[in-house]
Amino acid sequence: MTGWRFGDPNGRRKWFSHTEPFAGLPGFQLAYETWGTLNAEASNAVLVLHALTGDSHVAGGVEPGHPTPGWWDALVEPGPLDGCFVVAPNVLGGCQGSTGPWQYPAFPALTIRDQVAAEALLADYLGIGRWAAVLGGSMGGMRAVEWAVSEPERVESLLLLATTAAASAEQIGLASAQLHAIRADPREGLGVARRIAHISYRSEQELQARFGRQVQEDGRFEVESYLDHHAAKLSRRFDAASYVTLTEAMNSHDVGRGRGGVTAALGRVTARTLVAGVDSDRLYPLAQQRELAAGIPGADDLRVITSPYGHDAFLIETAQVGALVSELVPAHSGSR
Ligand SMILES: CC(=O)SCCNC(=O)CCNC(=O)[C@H](O)C(C)(C)COP(=O)(O)OP(=O)(O)OC[C@H]1O[C@@H](n2cnc3c(N)ncnc32)[C@H](O)[C@@H]1OP(=O)(O)O
Numbered sequence: 001m002t003g004w005r006f007g008d009p010n011g012r013r014k015w016f017s018h019t020e021p022f023a024g025l026p027g028f029q030l031a032y033e034t035w036g037t038l039n040a041e042a043s044n045a046v047l048v049l050h051a052l053t054g055d056s057h058v059a060g061g062v063e064p065g066h067p068t069p070g071w072w073d074a075l076v077e078p079g080p081l082d083g084c085f086v087v088a089p090n091v092l093g094g095c096q097g098s099t100g101p102w103q104y105p106a107f108p109a110l111t112i113r114d115q116v117a118a119e120a121l122l123a124d125y126l127g128i129g130r131w132a133a134v135l136g137g138s139m140g141g142m143r144a145v146e147w148a149v150s151e152p153e154r155v156e157s158l159l160l161l162a163t164t165a166a167a168s169a170e171q172i173g174l175a176s177a178q179l180h181a182i183r184a185d186p187r188e189g190l191g192v193a194r195r196i197a198h199i200s201y202r203s204e205q206e207l208q209a210r211f212g213r214q215v216q217e218d219g220r221f222e223v224e225s226y227l228d229h230h231a232a233k234l235s236r237r238f239d240a241a242s243y244v245t246l247t248e249a250m251n252s253h254d255v256g257r258g259r260g261g262v263t264a265a266l267g268r269v270t271a272r273t274l275v276a277g278v279d280s281d282r283l284y285p286l287a288q289q290r291e292l293a294a295g296i297p298g299a300d301d302l303r304v305i306t307s308p309y310g311h312d313a314f315l316i317e318t319a320q321v322g323a324l325v326s327e328l329v330p331a332h333s334g335s336r
C-alpha cells in the first residue's frame with residue numbers, strides 16, 4: 001500500500017478486508033484504529049463514527065510514540081471511554097485508508113446504509129456481537145442512528161450528536177452547491193465546497209464577533225482569509241472524489257426510506273439513547289435532534305450543548321460531549 005490515502009500517518013491503522021462483491025464494489029477494505037482491550041465477554045466495545053472529513057484517528061495525542069492529535073482526544077484514555085475497547089473505522093468511500101472512489105474510475109454511489117453494512121462486517125470480524133455504545137456526530141450520527149435502526153439488537157446504547165433522521169432540503173441544497181463546485185472544477189472545486197460548508201459549520205454570531213468587517217494588509221476580509229485557509233487545508237488532506245461520494249451518501253440519508261417513514265424506523269431502536277444538539281447549529285438545527293429524541297423509545301429528553309461555535313461545536317466542546325459520554329457508557333474499569 002502506498003500514497004497518502006493508503007498511508008498510516010499515525011502508525012496505528014489496521015485494515016479489514018472483505019473479499020466478496022459488496023454494494024457494487026468487487027470487495028472493500030476499511031481502515032480502523034482501536035484503543036483498549038476487548039474484555040472476555042466482548043461487552044465493552046464502543047464504536048466511534050467520524051464526520052464528513054474526519055478519520056479513524058479519534059485519539060493519539062496522549063499516547064507515547066503516537067504524537068499526532070486526534071479529533072476527540074479528550075474522550076479516549078484518560079477520559080470517559082477509559083476501560084472500553086474503542087473502535088473507529090474510516091468510512092467506506094472515504095480517503096483515509098478505506099476503499100474510496102480514487103481507486104475505481106466508476107465508483108458506485110454509496111448510501112449511509114451501505115456504509116453501516118460494511119461496518120457491521122468489520123464488527124463480525126472483530127468478534128463484536130453487540131456494541132456497548134455507538135457514538136457519532138453529524139455524518140457519524142447518521143451512521144450511528146442507521147446502526148440502531150438496522151441492527152437494533154447490536155446497539156446497547158447510542159449517542160447522537162448534531163445529526164438528523166433524514167437529510168433536509170436545506171442540507172441537500174447546500175450540499176448540491178458544493179457538488180456543483182467540484183464537478184465544475186475538479187482541481188479548485190473542493191476548496192470552494194469547503195468554503196460553503198465551513199460557513200454552515202459555524203454560527204453567524206461567532207463569525208461576526210471574530211472577524212467583523214476587518215480587512216487584512218493583503219486586502220482580503222479576515223473572514224475571507226479564514227475561509228481560504230480552511231479551503232487550502234482541506235484540499236491538502238482530502239480527496240475531491242471522496243468528498244462527492246460521502247456528500248451524496250449524506251444526501252441519501254433517510255432512516256425511514258422503505259421502512260414506513262421516520263417515526264416507524266425510529267420506533268425500532270432499542271438502545272438507551274442520548275440525543276444532543278448545539279444551540280447555535282444552523283446546519284443541523286435543534287428541531288432535527290428533537291425529532292430523534294421524541295421518536296426513539298429509549299431516548300432521554302433532548303440535551304443541548306451551549307456554544308458559540310455552531311455545528312462544529314460537537315468537535316470543539318469536548319467537556320460537554322465528554323459528560324454525555326460518561327453518562328451513557330457504563331464504566332468498564334479493569335478491562336484494559
Ligand atoms: C488532528 C487532525 O488531523 S483532525 C483531522 C480530522 N478532522 C476532523 O475530523 C474534523 C475536521 N476539522 C474541523 O472540522 C475543524 O478544523 C475544527 C472543527 C476542528 C476547527 O475548529 P477550531 O479549533 O475552532 O478552528 P478554527 O475554525 O478557529 O480555525 C483555526 C485555523 O484558522 C486559522 N485562522 C484563523 N483566523 C484566520 C484568518 N483571518 N486568516 C487565515 N487563517 C485564519 C488559524 O490560524 C487556524 O489554523 P490551523 O488550523 O492551521 O492551525
Ligand SMILES: N[C@@H](CCO)C(=O)O
Pocket residue numbers: 051052053054137138139201312315
Ligand atoms: N467540521 C466537520 C463538519 C462536518 O460535520 C468536518 O469537517 O467533518
